[in-house]
Amino acid sequence: MAKSLFLIFFGLSSGCLVAAGTFAFIAAIGIVPRMAKRTKTQQYIRIYEDAIVLGGIFGTTAMFMDYRFPDIPFLLGGYGFCTGVFVGVLAMALTEVLNVVPIMLRRARITKGLQWLVLAFALGKVFGSLAYFLVDGFYVL
Structure with a gap:
């Protein structure tokens, strides 16, 4: 007890x-x-x-x-x-x-197209989540 x-x-x-x-x-x-x-x-x-x-x-x-x-x-x-x-x-x-984004941009020498980079991150997260939940084998109970 x-x-x-x-x-x-x-x-x-x-x-x-x-x-x-x-x-x-x-x-x-x-x-x-x-x-x-x-x-x-x-x-x-x-x-x-x-x-x-x-x-x-x-x-x-x-x-x-x-x-x-x-x-x-x-x-x-x-x-x-x-x-x-x-x-x-x-x-x-x-x-x-x-300060991850400024350091990453400086090291990668990215000066233009930041909005496309952020959009690519967001879409990658969306499609990755969809694959995780909708494709057999990614999610196992």
């Missing part, structure tokens, strides 16, 4: 530390204020922060509970869109903070 209680405590403590680190990382690279500033919606920052926390809680509990979305394409499409936006914004904020 004592061993089980210790494992429960250890698991919850570890999960809390990982979650705190993840949210600290998101706060440190400044996704929320940057997105609010670019979209001119600074008055809704609290709602953005609450949505991130609720999304983290939902994502964590979804690992242990069997959530099911209703088979309504609009809801599933909305969920997929929101997930994609979050992952894309997180990736771009991380590359911006680490």
